[in-house]
Amino acid sequence: MPELPEVEHVCRNLQKLVVGKTIGCVEVRLPRIICYPSIQEFCAQLQGLTIQGVRRRGKYLIFSIPPFELISHLRMEGQYRLAISEEEQPHTHVVFHFTDGTELRYRDVRQFGTMHLTDRPENYPIGLQTLGPEPFDESLNASYFLQIAGRRKLSVKALLLQQDVIAGIGNIYADEALFLAGIHPAASCWQLKKKDWQRLLVSVREILQMAIEAGGSTIRSYADGYGRHGGFQIQLQVYQREGQPCQHCGREIVKIRLAGRGTHFCPKCQKIPRVQSDSQSVQRRKEA
DNA sequence: AGCATCTCCTGTAGGC
DNA sequence: TGCCTACAGGAGATGC
Numbered sequence: 028m029p030e031l032p033e034v035e036h037v038c039r040n041l042q043k044l045v046v047g048k049t050i051g052c053v054e055v056r057l058p059r060i061i062c063y064p065s066i067q068e069f070c071a072q073l074q075g076l077t078i079q080g081v082r083r084r085g086k087y088l089i090f091s092i093p094p095f096e097l098i099s100h101l102r103m104e105g106q107y108r109l110a111i112s113e114e115e116q117p118h119t120h121v122v123f124h125f126t127d128g129t130e131l132r133y134r135d136v137r138q139f140g141t142m143h144l145t146d147r148p149e150n151y152p153i154g155l156q157t158l159g160p161e162p163f164d165e166s167l168n169a170s171y172f173l174q175i176a177g178r179r180k181l182s183v184k185a186l187l188l189q190q191d192v193i194a195g196i197g198n199i200y201a202d203e204a205l206f207l208a209g210i211h212p213a214a215s216c217w218q219l220k221k222k223d224w225q226r227l228l229v230s231v232r233e234i235l236q237m238a239i240e241a242g243g244s245t246i247r248s249y250a251d252g253y254g255r256h257g258g259f260q261i262q263l264q265v266y267q268r269e270g271q272p273c274q275h276c277g278r279e280i281v282k283i284r285l286a287g288r289g290t291h292f293c294p295k296c297q298k299i300p301r302v303q304s305d306s307q308s309v310q311r312r313k314e315a
Numbered sequence: 316a317g318c319a320t321c322t323c324c325t326g327t328a329g330g331c
Numbered sequence: 332t333g334c335c336t337a338c339a340g341g342a343g344a345t346g347c
Contacts, residue, residue, distance in 0.1 A: 028340065104342055137324045154342060198340065288340065
């Protein structure tokens with residue numbers, strides 16, 4: 028499941044593979060992938076245009092194809108692959124035929140991926156329009172999290188998954204970052220102090236940076252533009268390691284369900300920050 | 316408003 | 332062996 032590091036890697040490879048290529052025609056075999064505009068317009072508008080660049084924003088891939096932008100989200104299992112004459116893999120839903128005889132194939136087993144083609148920001152997918160800051164954005168700091176979530180009772184894991192709060196984090200790296208920060212995923216946002224947010228932000232950046240350098244994580248199906256798998260999965264400390272010993276303390280990794288997602292953590296290393304709430308302090312005064 | 320749950324989808328794993 | 336069910340999850344929709 029591609030998150031920021033995987034999309035970043037795909038993006039860098041696509042920059043090498045498709046920039047400068049001119050589209051001859053486009054084949055759309057699964058209409059649901061194309062969210063905007065209609066299939067007919069999508070194909071007709073791309074014909075004869077040249078790809079000038081590819082960039083990433085959150086988990087979105089944005090192809091610059093003047094005067095348009097093609098915004099592609101891989102969701103769970105979307106993959107791009109540049110091909111010449113190789114046999115086509117099943118679940119290939121969109122094919123961009125280039126004038127040089129090569130083709131860019133979009134493959135997506137679970138059919139969750141989306142594409143938008145537009146020259147107007149108001150037609151961007153909602154998620155891109157409301158996307159929060161990039162994790163490596165220098166203006167991002169602990170105060171931002173305190174301000175946006177300091178009073179909320181939402182779990183910190185659920186908050187990390189909200190793309191309008193911080194862009195690009197998915198289930199794998201949310202679990203890993205919380206482990207690295209020593210914060211319990213079920214801790215409520217209001218329980219975190221500024222230093223906790225600071226530690227979490229540092230951990231998020233550290234995990235994402237390491238994963239980018241390793242070429243991302245391949246859990247089920249992720250592959251880059253060349254069909255290569257990522258290497259970070261072997262460095263995962265908690266994700267999908269339920270029942271195995273924590274590599275820090277030896278305690279069994281536990282799996283719970285949080286925010287509708289499988290959530291993995293070490294019950295010894297990851298604590299809910301201790302906060303003395305008003306009601307608790309009133310209670311203590313009464314007891315005293 | 317804020318939060319939880321459901322939905323889309325298919326391959327895989329586990330139980331019987 | 333073969334069938335059935337649960338599960339995986341990003342993001343948008345829905346409901347409380």
